[in-house]
Amino acid sequence: MKRNNIYLLITLLSILLSCNSDEKVNGNGFVRIGIITNTSVITKAEGDVEIKNIRLVISNVTENSSDKDWSKEYNFAPDAPSEDIELAPGNYKLVAIASNGSEVADGFTPAYMGEAMVEVTAGNTSTAWIECKLTTVKVLVEYASSVVGTYQTEYKTVVGGVAFSGEEKRAGYIAPGNLSVDFMFKDNAGSWQTISLDKIAEAKAQEYYKIKISMKSTEGEGDGSSEGAANISIQVGEENPRDIEVGIVLPKVVVTTLDAENVLTNSATLKGKYVSPSGKVTPSNPKFFYRKKGVTEWQNSISASSSDVNTQYLASLIGLDDDTEYEYKFMEKGNSVDFKTKVGDKTLEKKAIGVTVAYVYGELNTNAVDAYFEYILASETDWSHATKVLAVLDTEGNYKAELTGLSANQSYQYRFMESKVIQTLTTCSSISIQSVTAGADYAKVKWNIQSSKNLLDTDEVIVSYKYKKQGDSWGEVQSLVIEMQENGNKNIITGLEQNGTYCIDDENKTFTTLKNASFDTWFKGSNKAWYANEKDSYDFWATGNEGVRKASKDSNTEPIEGRDGVKEHAAKLTSINAKILMFGFFAAGNLYTGSFNFTSLSDAMNADKAKKFPKFGQSFSTRPTGLNGWYKYTSTNIDQGLDKSDSRYGMKDKCQIYVKLFTGDQYDASTINSTTYIAEGEYSSDEDVTEWTPFELDLTYHDSENIPTRIAIVATSSIYGGDFIGALNSILYVDDFELVYDYTKSPYIN
Template identity: 65%
Template sequence: MKKNSLFLIVALLTTLFSCNSDEKVNSNGFIRIGVVTNTSVITKAEEDVEIKSIRLVISNITENSSDKDWSKEYNFAPNESIGDIELAPGKYKLVAIASNGSETLNGFNPVYRGETTAEVIAGETRSAQLECKLTTVKVSVEYDQNLKDTYQTEYKTVVGGVTFSSDEEGRAGYITPGDLSVDFMFKNNAGSWQTISLEKIAEAKAREYYKIKISMKSMEGGEGESSEGAANVTIQVGEENPKDIEIGIELPKVIVTTLSAENVEYASATLKGSYFSPSDIAPKNPEFKYRVKGLENWSSITATVMGATNEYTASVTLEPGTTYEYSFMGKGNVLELTTKDFYTTLEEKVVGMDVAYVYGILNKETTDAKVFEYQLASESENSIWKSVNATKNGEGKYEAIFPDLEKGKEYRYRFSKSKTIQTLTTCSSITVQSVTAGADYAKIKWDIESPVNLSDTDQIIVSYKYKKEGNIWGEAQVLTLTMQENGNKIILAGLEQGGTYYVDDETKLFTTLKNANFDTWSSKKVGFISKKTLWFANETTDYVFWATGNEGVTSAIESNTYPIAGRDGMGQHAAKMESASALGVFAAGNLYVGRFDFNLMDIANKKEFPKFGQTFGARPTGLKGWYQYTSKNISDSEKDKCEIYVKLFTGERYNANTMTSKTYIAEGGFNSDADISSWTSFEFDIKYNDTITMPTMISIVATSSINGGDFVGAVGSALCIDDFELIYDYTKPPYTN
């Protein structure tokens, strides 16, 4: 603690008083006073306080004293001596006030006050010591730089009645103890003061020190805006034991917005931004900051206001085909722009295992050679780039083929001098996974392996070769397809119905399914009295592949298996089979691969009329197609079911009596009693019991009543089918163990 000490000491010389009577000398006393000025606030001394004057007031407080005239007042400098003071015996109040010239409580002058009492005894000299301490609250105000930048007009802060202007930052002021209030004031463009007030932010006590710092903090603004809209008042009480208080106050916003650039050309652009200030004053040194995206250092350019608006612009010179980041005043949101490039390297590409097709656009005619450059992504961009000539295609794009690439590798490439570099990754392997065969076509699905995840829209280069059984291999074909088309696109068209083919090698064999789309039908009229239409799902009125039980019912009713319109306009026809009653005998609607050997004279053996199976020498792994079904009730507790199944076997055809005793190489199917009113796809696997033996026969059966072979079902149950396809998946048994 620093003390400016003043000891008023005067030696008591009896010779000075020898001319006085003994009575006077003995009836009074003397007091020797020392004054110490303590300039500290709480615990910390102030080093720069200057005490210019001390005022000493002595008041007689003795009860019933007649010596009131002994009250005295002295004014003296800190280093001035006033000697011993003679007083009548009694009690006295001693008050010392130290200041730097002004005793005003609110202002920039500190006032220190000390008080004590003393008793004067006749004939004695007594000593008294006074310590003057600060009677007011010390305050100072600081302004954060962001506030200075925001409120560029005149501003000030009033604390407890003391005004701190913007140029009095850090200056100490002294206010009366009590409720501490803060008013932040700024002058708008019209010259009027606007005030944001904070009432009683603290209970201020004498000798406390409040350092008030007003700063801005961002408030959330709209998209693309930078706004300043609140102030923090940080109060530090004491310098050794600080106590921080944060108070947010709402202030008018300064909104800085970076706008979309205009006139973006090959080597220039116009940057735009806007600035709204609560004081309606233009910003000091408005500028844009910009840099190449990814670089650390920013460049700046002075912005110019656009007439009587709040918008600012700046024209900058840039590099072609380069992406830049920019912002207005360093506060607005950061936007991007990309200058035009003479060459655009398109992201579009088609990749295979060792080849790729790439594309680019020429934005402005040049005399330079049009080439594509590429290199392994694992190499440095500064290493040598390979190049191939580009040609213009019918769509106006430039394209090129990268040959002899490495499998499963990433490459970077660019079109001529384009700043845009794209990447591609070749496939690790591409092999035929499966074939889906219809009546006269085949869809091929490739197993495509790649180091990267492929989306449905990614384009792949595949190749294949195929041959009909007994013929020689054709030339390898190269094809581009999307991943979504893989396995769903007809690759081989115009195939022979029921023909057997190989794809890629002798192990991948498939056979098409005759009239799998059920577009082909033939009919004839039968009956002696009432002619009925007898329908066949073949080119001729015979059982060359597909068969029905129509021949057994047309003696009494119309065919209960017959053609209808194809599903949703796909193809010409579909097949409908409906369970019916003919002469009191239940007859399920059915369509199957095989024969129907009807013999009216052998009606007792009617279960043997259907003969299931036709010649077939391939090994499908599944069947898919489309169906609709209407189920009727067999009884109150049982609904009818439809059924579709496949069986592969060797030997003779089977019938309903021999079905269960037959040994099957493979079989699969599904049944359902659900009503399906719209065309719905189905698919099921064909499971192999024997993966060695090649089947020689196939039966495919569809029926509207699952127990129709036993003449059990519900009249009116109806099954519609269309567009059957056999699936040959070479990653499943019997092609794998």
């Protein structure tokens, strides 16, 4: 017999006293006990068991004794000596239990027990030896890597009532007898399955069994699905082991995650399939696990219910985010399937804001019948008191609602169809008309838009206005949406009467359209001269072509292709040398509002009389603040109409465009400096400009009280052309004139 540790609790003297060597005075006897603990097993000596306590139970078994059922317990440390125990004469049973300090029956605490009989006689000391041996069967369970890595989520082995989990490394201790092994595992459905092996061996006390659980794959039948096979190997100890191998087939439960159905904006129906070979096994707690795509952990689960159709399980999932990718699986080890929720009803960022009104937009992706918006103040949080407004489908396929009755310079939050996306807007502080730019038959309006929010070029603003022809009644208020970058650069009002005077917003804000402002209308008279009008008359624009045609084959002011690429939609003004008989004179290209009063060739050869041919000014009764337009120019050096001693000789010629507002009669080149002007402005340049380029000139008002009765707009290819001075082949091109009325400037504001 091998022994690991032998503890002598009551140290025996090497020379024992004789049984009657001690003097006894009360008629009792004594017992002297020696206890030896033997921790070995049959197949291997144990070297790691530490004995911390020995419990001794002494029971009286004397026949016909009144204390026959008497018993008493003693506890000793394994190495502590003990005094002799005094007992009444009789027969006694001695039971010693050695342990590591705990005798709790947890299946993992070894206990060593031994017993002996002793007779106590009066006046004598008896001696008893007890050897404590293992009274149970030692069992250790190991799991092969094939088990650890298999599809079961949990497993354990129960041997003799002691459960060994997958992580259990300790040895267990079971009662002797038929050795049974129950291998238990959780299938993919989360249900415990048990494979029982009875009477594997007849286990005896002090035997050591080492059980190893392993698995191997086998080919299934039918669809070729694989099944698991468990092999249980039992070694009796580690020295000269006796192996017992038992192979058992484990039924494979097939769990499949199916494609989701009824996927909407915030909900979906999850589907899974559970199949066991017998058709009788069902999952104990079937669940779906789901998460947003890209999230690491499966943080959410939902219980599933059977649909009783082909062992399918379903779950309705709600509260999802729209337009979002999710993945889910049926049961813990099921395959993963993706789905994406539909795009929900969206509150679009697009909006248009006014002072007391706003347009908001949404995208409807559900089957809602009545689409609506709701809004509250930005400072509020309770949507139950929100104002609802029905929405209508617009031409771009979105839904639009008009929010009215808003407060100026106030922030609001709004949403479409209770969308999770909430947008905000801030109404403007004020919107008023700042200016009008009038062409031939249209007007571009610019608004003064005040807002506490920094508006971007792409922000849309709701503006409103009313206008009428002077003398008529007011029409209805017009509303429209403009982008900030368009403000003042869009033809807001079209179809106006040329050379017509209109009021906008109030009687004081007037503007007059400029007849044939884009020079799209030309007429070639019987004298072969070009007129910038509908006939050979000077109903608005005039040129010197009628006089030039007396001396030259062609007009020096003529129509050309305009900025719009259309023939005869712009004007070309060329400085030339016209000859009458033997005499030549310089003629600058010119175009002006007024008339041309040619009298005779003899007057044409007289400079003072020729200066009176052009009469400047047409009837006009409003107060523009500027003139815009487009031009190109080619300049040459001045060499006509003056001698070389003049400081202007050899200088680059200049083009000139000017505006004069005045009252009274038309003026000519001889009276230009004696006329009193209400306002005037000029643009001139000697630079060569080869591409169409915009110009702007502002009018300076000398009289902000009186209304002008005439307007003179003059364009010439040579700035000194009125004095017959300039450069040959200086050429000016003009197109798209517009009068500007800025109501924030003089004379509207002093």
